[in-house]
Amino acid sequence: MDYNIIKEKMNKSIDNLREKFSEVRAGRANPAILNKVKIDYYGTPTPINQVAGVSVPEARMIVIQPWDISVLKEIEKAILASDIGINPNNDGKVIRLTFPELTEERRKELVKDIKKMAEECKVAVRNSRRDGIDLAKKSQKDGEMTEDELKQAENKIQEMTDKSIEEIDKILENKESEILSI
16 A cells, blocks of 8 residues: 555645645735735746846835846736736835735634635545545555554555644644744
8 A cells, every 4th residue: 555645635735725724914014915826927927036136124014126127017916917916016116015014803813714725735635535545445456455454454555644734733833823924
């Protein structure tokens, strides 16, 4: 029984959750929210960080300095068209994104959203567990493993699942405290 495939699926779910969490705006400037924003750079959709320097000079500000000034307007348009909810401030050389303070209501809303994302990730991990156990049962049915080996496989898969869920809970707890403590 190859447990690596099951573990890999669980890890992919957790990595996906981390990526989603990095895009959640927690009042603090985080360049990761620009990851999905692409501009049309000579006919090719290109991420902003590949055509400009992205820096965080202050806790609530991102500065985007394009290497080619001609793409400044494109970057501004792409940010306006994206759903990050921040208006870019273009001074002709750089674009500044200033993040407003989060209200208590908005923080609670964000916490609800991240809890939902974490729950979806847990469901994905449990689906990986189910698939792994189904595979083990099929192997046992085909005579490739004994009843005892099936029990061991189920226990090992459950152990991997428990560790993954524990990791998801830690990631959620960290993000929740980040959102509520700002």
